[in-house]
Amino acid sequence: MSSPPMFEADGLAVRYPNGELALHNVSFSINAPSFTAIIGPNGSGKSTLVKTALGLLTPLQGYIKIMGYDSVKETQKIRKLVRYVPQKDRIEQNVPLKVKDIVLMGRLLKKSPPRFTSGKDKELSRNALKQVHMEDFWNRPFPELSGGQRQRVLVARALASEGSVMILDEPLAGTDAESQDLIVEALGKFHKENNVNIIMITHDLNPIHSYVHDVLLLKNTIVGIGTPCDVMDPEILKKVYGPTAKVVEYAGHRYCVTRDSGFDRHD
Amino acid sequence: MIDIFQEILSSPFIIRAIIGSIFIALVASSSGTFLVFRGLSFLTAGVAHAALGGAALGLFLQTSGIIPWFDPMMGALIFSVFVAIVTGYAGETGISQRMEVAVGVSFALSMSIAVFLMYYIPPTQVPQVWGYLVGDILLLGYVDVVLLAAIAILLVIITLIFNKEFIYVSVDMEGSLAHGMNARAYHYLMLITSALAIALATKAVGAILVFAILVAPAAASNEIFNSVRSVMVAVFFIALFSEMIGLASSLAIRASPSAIAGIVAAMSYVVALQIRSYRNRVPEEDIPPPSYSSVEIFRETTLEGGTPNHSTDH
Numbered sequence: 001m002s003s004p005p006m007f008e009a010d011g012l013a014v015r016y017p018n019g020e021l022a023l024h025n026v027s028f029s030i031n032a033p034s035f036t037a038i039i040g041p042n043g044s045g046k047s048t049l050v051k052t053a054l055g056l057l058t059p060l061q062g063y064i065k066i067m068g069y070d071s072v073k074e075t076q077k078i079r080k081l082v083r084y085v086p087q088k089d090r091i092e093q094n095v096p097l098k099v100k101d102i103v104l105m106g107r108l109l110k111k112s113p114p115r116f117t118s119g120k121d122k123e124l125s126r127n128a129l130k131q132v133h134m135e136d137f138w139n140r141p142f143p144e145l146s147g148g149q150r151q152r153v154l155v156a157r158a159l160a161s162e163g164s165v166m167i168l169d170e171p172l173a174g175t176d177a178e179s180q181d182l183i184v185e186a187l188g189k190f191h192k193e194n195n196v197n198i199i200m201i202t203h204d205l206n207p208i209h210s211y212v213h214d215v216l217l218l219k220n221t222i223v224g225i226g227t228p229c230d231v232m233d234p235e236i237l238k239k240v241y242g243p244t245a246k247v248v249e250y251a252g253h254r255y256c257v258t259r260d261s262g263f264d265r266h267d
Numbered sequence: 268m269i270d271i272f273q274e275i276l277s278s279p280f281i282i283r284a285i286i287g288s289i290f291i292a293l294v295a296s297s298s299g300t301f302l303v304f305r306g307l308s309f310l311t312a313g314v315a316h317a318a319l320g321g322a323a324l325g326l327f328l329q330t331s332g333i334i335p336w337f338d339p340m341m342g343a344l345i346f347s348v349f350v351a352i353v354t355g356y357a358g359e360t361g362i363s364q365r366m367e368v369a370v371g372v373s374f375a376l377s378m379s380i381a382v383f384l385m386y387y388i389p390p391t392q393v394p395q396v397w398g399y400l401v402g403d404i405l406l407l408g409y410v411d412v413v414l415l416a417a418i419a420i421l422l423v424i425i426t427l428i429f430n431k432e433f434i435y436v437s438v439d440m441e442g443s444l445a446h447g448m449n450a451r452a453y454h455y456l457m458l459i460t461s462a463l464a465i466a467l468a469t470k471a472v473g474a475i476l477v478f479a480i481l482v483a484p485a486a487a488s489n490e491i492f493n494s495v496r497s498v499m500v501a502v503f504f505i506a507l508f509s510e511m512i513g514l515a516s517s518l519a520i521r522a523s524p525s526a527i528a529g530i531v532a533a534m535s536y537v538v539a540l541q542i543r544s545y546r547n548r549v550p551e552e553d554i555p556p557p558s559y560s561s562v563e564i565f566r567e568t569t570l571e572g573g574t575p576n577h578s579t580d581h
Contacts, residue, residue: 054445084445095304095438096493109446115431141493
């Protein structure tokens, strides 16, 4: 029997908490191993798609599955195999945690209480911080870091954790160029060297262009699916981003230029 | 000096007040700290007033003969838990602004119920309802001390066992859920135990002392200390110190111990803010001297760019 797809949905429809229809008729199937990018403009339902996959939102119609597990019936199984990086402004800054506490969270959340920290947990956490060049910040207060540094620590938390699927919600938004490069490089390397699939929501496909295998282009439904160069079709992009979207070719790859950037949240 | 100690040790009400103070400080350190972390300091006021509504309902059911065995205390605890659950439901996604709104709404609802029912309770019994808000640490009874001790010890044990879970829920609810922790259960556990502790503490020592001791020391410590453990330890000592100053001054100058403790606790926050701003000041010697003056930079750019002088254009 062949293994189930890494990420699939059929006839999925989801509402935002405010009642608006966020996603409709979403059907796709992506096989493992994959580095998948989910792109689309503000309000296109990117975060809603992954939150539904994680069982944080309930579908109105249809289903979504990760590694063959249904988001509603088998939520716990999905959460066991997922490492998740939320948008960095979701992290409460009022709690006096150190960088090490945040990274160790990735290890300890996968254990059952009393969640003791082992030497191995510390070693893996330090190692993960090293991959994003944050090892010297081990004992520093997390709220005092810059936006880019905080994001790198959150990526390290996922790197240190366990599970065969890593999901990241806008890890490059609002970060400096250095942090972007470090995060992209660490993710690309991690995907290549470990048997871990990556699903990454992003506004900007360009920084990860060369690492990505599959792209889902969303605007409340699937507008395009394929390799990065397949999706970089001027006609498709104009449909999603409006007439200002342009496609440029560089070194044999197609890149997209849009005016879209920044966060979007629908609480 | 020895006389004073002898007097203190021979007055049971002072001993009860000191024991009560220790338990209130424990509640502040295990519950107040997390409420401040989560931006939920208003829950203290919400729960205390909800307890008033519950007590009114309990007394109404008892005096009207509908449920004669119903104790006002039971009503107070049920209403406190109700506020905690409504607040918890609003904050299931981890957004504290929504929880504050839920506290406000359930607080108003409970107070309205209290005032509505007070009309139907025999006037001689109405002060018993207000008693849920205006207890005094010097009037602690034996039963109050036992109840307060029981809830404080329970709260401390739960916080010791689940401190990591409570921290994770406070810092990143969404991430905790996604990584497989049953974050919602811990979220409710934290709010419900806090609500029960607040309700019992308010009944025992009064609203003013509970508001002041649960919020101000935690807010103060959170400004200064950089780890959860040190914040919790500092909260305990600031809370206990404020209460002891309150008790001592009530003996010396006949002041209300709660009021003095409240003032000292609030002052601790002001002092903490000062310490914080002093720490954040950058010493002058740390600022590097400018390597270029702005005039030089301007000259260089114009020379490199070869931009013609505007005056020659005319």
